[in-house]
Structure formats: structure tokens, C-alpha cells
Amino acid sequence: MRAALKSADGTFSVEEVDTPELPDRDWVRVRVRAAGVCGTDLRHWKVADPALDGHVVGHEVAGEVDQVGPDVTDVKPGDRVVVETVMGDGVCPWCRIRRYNICPHLYDVRARTVARAYAEFVVAPRHKLYRLADQISFEEAALIDTLAVCLHAQHRSSLGVGDQVVVIGAGPIGLGQLLLAKASGADVVISDVVESSLRLAAELGADAVVNSETDDLVARVMDFTGGRGAEIAFECAGGSAMPVTLPQATKVVRRGGTVVVVGGFESGEVAVTLDWQRMQKAEITLVPSASFAYHGIRAEQGMVVDLLAKGKLDVRRMISHSFPLDRINEAFETAADKQNSGAVFVAITA
Numbered sequence: 198m199r200a201a202l203k204s205a206d207g208t209f210s211v212e213e214v215d216t217p218e219l220p221d222r223d224w225v226r227v228r229v230r231a232a233g234v235c236g237t238d239l240r241h242w243k244v245a246d247p248a249l250d251g252h253v254v255g256h257e258v259a260g261e262v263d264q265v266g267p268d269v270t271d272v273k274p275g276d277r278v279v280v281e282t283v284m285g286d287g288v289c290p291w292c293r294i295r296r297y298n299i300c301p302h303l304y305d306v307r308a309r310t311v312a313r314a315y316a317e318f319v320v321a322p323r324h325k326l327y328r329l330a331d332q333i334s335f336e337e338a339a340l341i342d343t344l345a346v347c348l349h350a351q352h353r354s355s356l357g358v359g360d361q362v363v364v365i366g367a368g369p370i371g372l373g374q375l376l377l378a379k380a381s382g383a384d385v386v387i388s389d390v391v392e393s394s395l396r397l398a399a400e401l402g403a404d405a406v407v408n409s410e411t412d413d414l415v416a417r418v419m420d421f422t423g424g425r426g427a428e429i430a431f432e433c434a435g436g437s438a439m440p441v442t443l444p445q446a447t448k449v450v451r452r453g454g455t456v457v458v459v460g461g462f463e464s465g466e467v468a469v470t471l472d473w474q475r476m477q478k479a480e481i482t483l484v485p486s487a488s489f490a491y492h493g494i495r496a497e498q499g500m501v502v503d504l505l506a507k508g509k510l511d512v513r514r515m516i517s518h519s520f521p522l523d524r525i526n527e528a529f530e531t532a533a534d535k536q537n538s539g540a541v542f543v544a545i546t547a
Contacts, residue, residue: 198213198214198215198216198316198317198318199211199212199213199214199316199317199522200212200214200253200313200315200316200317200522201253201255201315201316201522201525201545202214202251202252202253203246203249203250203251203252203253203254204250204251205245205247205250206243206245207241207242207243207244207245207246207249208242208243208526208529209315209525209526209529211522211523211525214253214316216317216318217313217318217319217320218320219264219265219266219320220310220320221266221322222266222267222268222269223266223268223269223322223323223324224266224269224320224321224322224323225262225264225265225266225269225272225278225320225321225322225323225326226262226263226264226265226318226319226320227258227260227261227262227263227278227280227318227319227320227321227326228260228261228262228263228317228318228547229258229259229260229314229316229317229318229319229547230259230260230261230335230546230547231258231259231260231334231335231336231338231339231519231544231545231546231547232255232257232258232259232314232315232339232544232545232546233255233257233258233314233339233340233342233343233369233542233543233544233545234528234529234532234542234543234544234545235255235256235257235342235343236368236369236370236435236436236460236461237461238254238255238256238529239529239532239533240436240437240461240463242529242533252308253313253314253315253316254308254312254313254314254315255312255313255314255315255316255545256282256307256311256312256314256342257282257314257339257340257341257342257343258279258280258282258314258319258339258342259277259278259279259280259329259335259338259339259341260277260278260280260319260335261274261275261276261277261278262274262275262276262278262326263318265323266323268323269323271323272323272326272328276328277328277329277331277333277335277338278326278327278328278329279326279327279329279338279339279341279342279498279502280311280314280319280321280325280326281311281321281325281326281327281342281345281496281498282307282311282312282314282321282325282342283297283298283303283307283488283489283490283498284297284303284306284307284310284311284321284322284325285297285298285300285302285303285306286300286302286303286306289301289302295490295491296490296491297490298349298487298488298489298490299487303488311325314545315522315525315545316522317522317547327341327496327498327499327502328502329502329506330502330505330506332506332508333502333505333506334513335546336516336519336544336546337505337512337513337516338505339542339544340369340373340512340515340516340542341498341501341502341505342498343369343370343373343542344373344376344377344501344504344505344510344512345488345489345497345498345500345501346370346373346459346486346488346489347370347373347374347376347377347459348377348489348492348497348500348501349486349487349488349489349490349492349497350374350431350457350459350486351374351377351378351381352492352497353457353484353486354429354431354455354457354484355455356378356381356383356428356429357381357382357383357428358381358382358383359382359383359384360378360382360383360384360427360428360429361383361384361386361421361422361427361428361429362378362383362384362385362386362427362428362429362430362431363385363386363387363388363414363418363427363429363430363431363446363449363450364378364385364386364387364388364403364430364431364433365387365388365389365409365414365430365431365432365433365434365442365445365446365449366388366389366432366433366434366435366438366442366460367387367388367389367391367394367395367397367398367406367433368389368394368433368434368535368541369515369541369542370433370435370459370460371387371389371398371431371433371434372387372394372397372398372401372515372541373512373515374431374433374459375387375398375401375402375403376401376402376510376511376512377510378431379401379402379403380504380509380510383429384404384421385402385403385404385405386403386404386405386406386407386417386418386421386427386449387403387405387406387407388406388407388408388409388414388445389406389408389409389434390408390409390410391535391536392408393535393539393541394535394541395407395408397514397515397541400514401511401514401515404421405417405421409445414445414449415445415448415449418449419449422451425451425452426449426450426451426452426454427449427450427451427454428450428451428454428455429450429454429455429456429457430445430446430447430449430450430454430455430456430457431446431457431459432445432446432456432457432458432459432460433459433460434460435459435460435461435462436460436461436462436463437463438460439460439462439467439469440467440468440469440470442460443456443458443469443471444469444470444471444472446458447471447472447475447476447481447483448472450481451479452479452480452481453479453480453481454479454481454482455481455482455483455484456481456482456483456484457484457485457486458483458484458485458486459486512542515541515542516541516542516544517538517539517540517541517542517543518531518532518538518540518543518544519543519544519545519546520543520544520545520546521545521546521547522545522547525545528543528544528545529543531543
């Protein structure tokens with residue numbers, strides 16, 4: 198098969214590699230039809246990493262069943278599916294209670310198994326596949342991973358009907374957080390520094406949009422909330438923006454409010470200066486949120502599939518660009534240059 202391999206400088210080289218075989222009787226091979234350019238992958242693009250040299254990456258993936266193992270009886274070749282790529286070792290204490298998103302071996306396991314979306318085929322255990330309704334396109338399905346991250350963060354936040362919410366960052370994660378909060382009856386202010394992203398946020402139902410580079414976000418939120426601050430702030434920018442955006446999030450929430458950290462940190466120690474006295478005296482809760490797993494007895498990714506199938510989340514307008522696998526580096530260039538390209542969610546399609 199053809200696959201995009203990480204090169205020594207971090208970019209991709211599309212080459213012929215062995216097609217993956219089914220490693221066990223209950224596994225399935227999927228022909229990839231759409232894979233998303235994730236913000237995490239984007240931050241690591243063009244970054245030399247010997248551990249990834251020559252490897253296939255990518256973890257937002259949807260496609261058609263190509264081959265099933267002998268123990269798989271409920272899906273068949275041709276079925277349209279989305280693949281969940283959050284997969285732990287299955288034996289640790291966290292996996293045993295279905296909190297595999299915090300499995301200590303999560304990234305090792307997924308990297309060598311299911312998180313190989315930038316290729317023609319990927320293999321996964323049957324229990325990590327969700328059937329797609331006909332009305333869900335493959336590009337929309339590739340967004341399900343992102344939306345499941347957002348749903349997990351919302352579950353962690355205990356958001357309620359009528360809550361006043363601030364979302365910092367209007368990329369795919371922030372826009373997904375906006376859609377879920379609005380679907381749950383919240384009023385939402387969203388901020389970013391990219392005007393095209395803010396225009397889309399307004400179209401998707403944001404009650405107020407703020408360019409935090411040219412406007413005072415805290416003042417706007419206080420005006421929106423009658424001077425109290427928001428019940429919940431979701432930090433959805435992450436990466437190098439975190440030293441700016443996380444303090445913003447703590448300043449826009451009210452006393453007794455909650456800050457949910459959705460955007461990803463880089464590895465190692467990261468210095469972020471916060472007003473810890475205010476945090477303590479106002480009893481502001483800081484809640485980290487990582488990937489997704491189960492909420493009660495239901496898989497969060499499966500919950501998102503249901504929401505899309507029932508038309509409760511309109512994500513079509515979030516899909517701004519699509520590229521074939523051969524143009525994967527162009528896809529990443531487009532996603533990285535969103536100020537000029539207007540990129541939101543960029544898909545690699547086949």
C-alpha cells in the first residue's frame with residue numbers, strides 16, 4: 198500500500214510499504230477514506246524525531262471495512278466505519294475500569310497499532326469500530342475523534358443548561374466545544390486571533406466572538422456575564438499559546454468557576470504564570486482533560502457518532518480543505534497557515 202512516512206526532518210514522504218495484516222482473529226482491516234490533520238500532529242510536523250523516522254502516523258480516521266478476522270461477525274467488507282484510536286494496553290488498572298485514555302502505555306500502544314491513519318489501510322480491533330450512518334460523510338467522520346475529545350472535556354466540566362461559557366481557541370477543538378456547549382443549552386463566548394475562524398464560530402452559533410489580539414477578552418466576558426465571569430472556561434488552543442491562553446481562561450471565570458484544560462501541552466516542564474492567590478481565594482477549579490474514553494456505560498466516541506447521525510451537531514462547515522495522500526505536506530502547510538488559508542479542519546481523502 199501507499200503510506201506517508203515521517204522523514205528525518207519531520208515532513209512526509211509517500212512511499213510503498215507492506216499492507217498491514219490482521220494481528221488477531223477479532224481484528225479488522227479498514228481502507229482509509231478520510232484522515233484528519235490533528236493539531237498535535239501539526240505541532241510536531243517539521244520537527245525531527247528519530248523515534249518517528251520512517252513511521253506512519255495520524256489518528257483521526259474513517260473508511261470502509263476491507264477484511265475481517267474469523268471471530269468478527271457483526272461487520273463486513275464494505276461497511277462504513279470510524280476507527281477509535283484511543284487504545285490502551287487493556288490490562289492496567291485504568292483500562293480495567295474503562296479509563297484507558299489515561300493508560301500509562303496509551304501512546305506506545307496506539308502508535309504501533311491503530312494510530313496509522315496516513316495510509317491506504319489501517320487495522321484495528323473490532324471493538325474500536327463504529328458504524329456510520331449513510332448521512333455522515335467520511336470527512337465528517339474524521340472529525341469524530343476531535344468531537345469526542347470535546348465531549349469528554351464537557352463531561353469533565355459538568356456543564357449545565359444556561360451556563361455561561363468561554364471557549365479560548367477557535368480551531369477544530371474549540372469549534373467542537375462551541376457546538377456541544379450550544380447543543381447543551383449554554384451561552385458561549387469564543388475567542389481567537391484568526392478572523393476567519395471567528396466568522397465561522399459566529400455562523401455556528403457563538404453568542405459573542407472576540408479577537409483577543411485586538412480586543413480585551415476579560416472585559417468583553419465581564420460585560421457578557423454582568424460582571425461575574427463565566428461558569429466554565431475551556432482552554433482549547435494549547436501548544437505554544439498555553440502560557441497566554443491558560444492565564445486568560447483563569448481570568449474570565451467567576452468565583453467558584455471551572456477551567457478545563459483541553460489544549461495539549463508540549464512534553465516536559467512548561468512555565469505558565471497564574472494568579473494563584475486569586476485561584477485559591479476564589480476556589481477556581483482547574484480540570485485537566487485528556488482524549489476520551491467512556492461516560493458511564495457509553496463510549497464517548499459512540500455518543501458522538503449518534504449525535505451526528507441524529508443531526509444534533511452540524512460539522513460540515515468545519516471542513517475547510519481536503520487533499521489526496523500524495524499532497525499531505527501541502528495539506529499540513531495549509532493547516533499551519535490558517536491566517537492566510539482560512540483553514541479549520543483539513544482532511545486527507547481517498
